[in-house]
Amino acid sequence: MQLDLINFTKRFGDTTVIENMSLSVHSGEMIALLGPSGCGKSTTLFAICGIHRIDEGQLMFGGKDVAHLPSQARNVGVVFQNYALYPHMTVAENIVFPLKVQKMNRTDREAMVRKYAELVRIDALLDRRPAQLSGGQQQRVALARALVRQPDFLLLDEPLANLDAKLRLEMRSEIRRLQQETGLTAILVTHDQVEAMSMCDRIALMNGGRIVQYDTPTAMYERPETAFVAGFLGNPPISFLSGSGLGLSEAQVAQYGVRPESFGPQFGSTLSGRVTFVETQGREDLFDVRLTTGEILRSIQPAGSGIRLADTVNWGVAHDKLLRFDQNGQRI
Amino acid sequence: MPAKNWPILLLLTVVTLPLLIMCGYSVIDAFTDTAPGSLVPTRFTLEHFRFLWEPVAEARGSIWVATANTFVFATTSALVVTMVSLTAGYALSRLNFPARGFFLAGLIVLHAFPTITLIIAIFLILQMLGLYDTLIGVIVVKTALELPLGIWIMKGFYDTVPWEIEMAGVQDGASRATVWWYLVLPQVQPGLMALILFSFLSGWSEYILPQVLAPGSDARVLSTYLSSLILDDTKADFNLFKAVGLFYATPVVVIYLLFQKHLMNIYGGGTKG
Ligand SMILES: Nc1ncnc2c1ncn2[C@@H]1O[C@H](COP(=O)(O)OP(=O)(O)OP(=O)(O)O)[C@@H](O)[C@H]1O
């Protein structure tokens, strides 16, 4: 189902947290609301599911304005950051709760619980209580509970934040698999750009209560509209420097952005500098190079280059990959 | 127990000894003949418990009526206090209604207020309402005075239940009432148990209110029954006092022994005001 948020404004008392925000999510699409802490991601999510009132603007589910409907009438499944499982109920009771509320009959209910428990692979744990589950298992229960009522939309608020690194990788693909298998329209809130880029069809990058760019991960990475977007996406992050450091001078360009993969020996030897930092990541090495102007460029290279700390290097940048920004941070 | 604890143990023993002796002798004297002032019991007897099967002249009335009254008094006020606290505590913890701050401040003030100074006003009000010298009147007053503490304690318990659980319930399609009943109440159950027991015990041992507001024999409770025995100073039968006292205290001791764990809970959630 298509979701449209049109000119949405949200205030808490006198402070305006979200101003005039518009967002469209196509049917079957999974998008990310990405941005730094406090930019209003959760607020937007809670407005969509009905926990927060919408002060101004419209919220359309499949073309129907639902801004004035209470949460219960919106049919949206939500997975909260801390999962919010009901601690006094078993896994099965947790999952069945939305169906009980709908007064579905017992046999149908049990069939649904079994189906969704199998889908998220927790069918062996149905009699346990949440406290007896690992973080990843709790996460799966929360997903099953959100999915079992066959919602129109699935909203996920930082679903992976409480998991360790390995589990996070696993749940990343798991959530994406579930979303694709069920064909649900989903919104993922995260402040982790890797998560957003790897899991979602499109990313809405937010800053200070506004969406600064809304695009596919590749487009946003290659053609960021502002320096903020360029700096937010990419790991290791992009380096910014002035024209003099690169030996360039173009009118209007206030700063250049160089991604770590566009700086290295394979792009010529026009820039000379000293290696001030080396990080070994197994398959790749990450270098910080201080140029003669004092500015720092990052570079990522295949492992085994033999370059060490304090070495002097003569490397070049890929000029076709340079990003140019004006005084206001807009890309030219 | 480590040996170096002995100075503390000794101190505690010395301090507790008078209490232990008092308790011990109220049991011993209830079952034996002991001359007043003497510490040496003479003979075992159940005669001091005669109040259980025959009316005692000084008491002007049966102990069983007083016991039934006490039970009704304590149970009713405990149930009403608990039910009102369950709902009011939830409202104060979760709902954003007008003058919420005023109610919260009022609770604390009332909780700390020396209620006994209100007794004259309460007496006048009860008389006007025609509830003076009735059990209902005392129940109403007792309940009202217990409420601030009860509400405050329940609010503390509700405050520890995460918001997300309620949000999740609402998202799952349940009404606020369903969420409260099925998802929130089970989380505050320890508080509920503690509050019921606590207010029952408080009602069971209440003395001033029945004494002042229901002095007649119809609404007599155990505490006023005992005091009317003692007040009749023509003939002081200390062994009888102790027997009645034992009878009066037994349910309290039993409840403490059975529900100690639940009663301790009241300080668990209640502190997070
Ligand atoms: N109930 C509230 N009352 C007042 N201000 C609020 C309230 N909830 C959120 N805010 C403010 O709104 C802004 C956005 O909050 P929000 O929770 O949406 O941030 P977020 O993007 O989800 O951040 P995070 O990544 O840290 O979760 C913050 O500045 C926050 O202080």
Ligand SMILES: [Mg+2]
């Ligand atoms: Mg948030």
